[in-house]
Amino acid sequence: AQSVTQLDSQVPVFEEAPVELRCNYSSSVSVYLFWYVQYPNQGLQLLLKYLSGSTLVESINGFEAEFNKSQTSFHLRKPSVHISDTAEYFCAVGLIQGAQKLVFGQGTRLTINP
Amino acid sequence: NAGVTQTPKFQVLKTGQSMTLQCAQDMNHEYMSWYRQDPGMGLRLIHYSVGAGITDQGEVPNGYNVSRSTTEDFPLRLLSAAPSQTSVYFCASSPFDSPLHFGNGTRLTVT
Numbered sequence: 001a002q003s004v005t006q007l008d009s010q011v012p013v014f015e016e017a018p019v020e021l022r023c024n025y026s027s028s029v030s031v032y033l034f035w036y037v038q039y040p041n042q043g044l045q046l047l048l049k050y051l052s053g054s055t056l057v058e059s060i061n062g063f064e065a066e067f068n069k070s071q072t073s074f075h076l077r078k079p080s081v082h083i084s085d086t087a088e089y090f091c092a093v094g095l096i097q098g099a100q101k102l103v104f105g106q107g108t109r110l111t112i113n114p
Numbered sequence: 115n116a117g118v119t120q121t122p123k124f125q126v127l128k129t130g131q132s133m134t135l136q137c138a139q140d141m142n143h144e145y146m147s148w149y150r151q152d153p154g155m156g157l158r159l160i161h162y163s164v165g166a167g168i169t170d171q172g173e174v175p176n177g178y179n180v181s182r183s184t185t186e187d188f189p190l191r192l193l194s195a196a197p198s199q200t201s202v203y204f205c206a207s208s209p210f211d212s213p214l215h216f217g218n219g220t221r222l223t224v225t
Binding site for chain 2: 004009036097104
């Protein structure tokens with residue numbers, strides 16, 4: 001079975017500061033890794049994914065995440081956050097076969113202060 | 115494209131009542147699923163379907179039924195609502211081996 005732990009339930013940062021949202025996973029088999037973002041009163045949107053290849057993946061809005069197999073981590077980073085990044089962020093894992101049956105972490109609420 | 119459409123957006127039920135949460139997608143996705151979201155617990159898989167006529171249980175299936183008579187629709191039924199089913203419910207769909215597309219959710223309160 002797979003499990004995901006997001007190490008911080010809430011992360012407050014100031015605008016234009018860097019941020020890291022931590023995600024660790026556990027699995028006995030190879031998995032795909034995802035970060036989803038949920039803006040207030042909306043559904044989840046895919047932010048970025050790691051399927052294979054380069055361990056550093058990037059999103060179109062400046063976030064990046066690095067897959068670290070030895071540490072079983074997939075931390076999300078952004079060098080300079082904006083007010084519009086305020087949201088809840090979910091890390092998730094899925095089996096390579098049957099990747100849609102995602103297991104989610106508990107979520108990290110990112111709050112950006114001006 | 116509408117994507118994944120969930121109705122209703124909000125619902126209040128009394129204990130013991132039944133209802134159906136609707137989910138429809140217009141992307142011809144084979145895979146559809148239902149999750150519930152509770153504070154501090156992330157999202158947990160309730161039921162999923164890999165195609166019309168095929169459904170299976172996820173992590174927390176008790177108290178919920180599903181059916182998949184068409185590719186487009188995947189309703190979730192609560193036969194006898196309980197306060198423990200107060201939650202936000204998300205429907206999602208995808209092609210196989212592709213990331214999920216989520217609906218905007220149904221917020222259900224059971225009193």
